[in-house]
């Protein structure tokens with residue numbers, strides 16, 4: 001019998017409504033001691049899903065607030081256990097008092113994610129669906145939201161089950177091939193199996209690629225602002241996000257550490273990073289900052305290279321462009337309000353075909369054009385993302401990648417003439433990876449670590 005657990009389902013704070021949730025065999029009994037129906041009826045006689053007006057009463061029978069109570073008896077509840085929800089006026093004092101009263105009457109405080117964990121253990125949700133719940137409340141991206149919701153509805157889980165079935169079918173074909181290989185055309189069956197493996201492998205590989213795109217969409221695209229010291233990198237960051245996030249001074253080397261800021265453009269999250277100016281430095285702290293800049297540049301989806309157009313181009317400017325040339329990038333001539341020492345056509349001659357934007361971070365001139373160019377540059381990534389079901393986190397993506405690698409290996413071995421029975425191990429391994437995505441065959445410790453990341457009351 002499961003213990004009765006209780007927690008606040010809404011954030012602790014002052015607001016219109018706060019919800020306290022209980023789950024477990026004793027939840028109706030516990031709530032009967034904490035809530036008294038205004039109708040005078042017994043709580044346990046309430047039908048499912050019917051809100052009833054009640055007073056919250058303490059151990060001495062004194063009412064401390066009024067609220068609504070609703071019963072969801074097993075299996076018609078989130079956890080598939082008896083669940084009761086109490087809605088009251090949201091105040092930390094009231095909510096905490098009610099939780100304490102429930103504990104005094106036999107419940108215990110829920111651990112992080114325990115409601116969802118019970119839903120998973122009782123077969124109400126697959127692990128992949130449970131993870132969608134953690135993601136859906138975190139995501140800042142509208143497009144990512146649609147994909148996560150597909151998972152919550154179980155669409156991705158169904159796809160995984162489909163691929164599992166195909167692999168089981170392939171296993172069966174291998175078995176038949178081993179048992180009857182003397183009698184049938186061995187090479188024909190071998191070819192059929194290669195084709196079948198190839199189909200599943202292609203599907204999983206495509207799914208993995210799509211999921212990686214989704215990950216960018218969810219985490220935000222990394223846009224790194226770089227350049228020599230004092231060219232106006234921090235000023236550009238502040239202009240883009242519309243607030244004084246980074247310190248700006250006329251002293252070169254002001255920014256030592258990378259400064260990251262999440263910013264939504266058209267509902268699409270961008271992680272803008274202002275970095276320490278790249279140059280030859282003997283200063284220990286500055287050197288660490290420059291190393292960090294280089295790491296960010298490696299990971300960047302888009303790089304904005306800033307030049308100070310009131311200064312002549314220097315060796316350091318050229319070196320920075322060389323550093324980022326292989327990445328999608330935009331060249332920006334800042335300080336257009338000052339007398340110019342660099343002309344756009346000079347940059348165009350140096351770097352033919354490059355996009356060059358003239359701006360003044362100080363006056364704001366050209367910032368809109370810069371934003372448009374950023375959006376245009378990332379369009380390629382945005383356009384071929386179709387908001388469908390995907391593997392929504394790194395755990396699921398890693399399992400997909402492993403499954404894909406095992407299948408690729410199996411296919412290659414068969415093509416090289418390895419006997420069909422020997423590839424059975426690879427198919428088994430791929431099957432296990434798929435199973436783990438939905439939470440079958442999975443280590444208890446992994447399950448613990450997944451639900452520990454949820455908040456209490458989820």
Ligand SMILES: Nc1nc2c(ncn2[C@@H]2O[C@H](COP(=O)(O)OP(=O)(O)OP(=O)(O)O)[C@@H](O)[C@H]2O)c(=O)[nH]1
Nearest residue numbers: 229230231232233234235253254255277335361362
């Ligand atoms: N006139 C003018 N000055 C600017 C412009 N952008 C930045 N500045 C000035 O240039 C100086 C350096 O600006 P920052 O934004 O701190 O430059 P940075 O590249 O972040 O500098 P470090 O962090 O030291 O590498 C400050 O005095 C800014 O006010 C601009 O468009 N026009």
Ligand SMILES: [Mg+2]
Nearest residue numbers: 233234254255
């Ligand atoms: Mg700076």
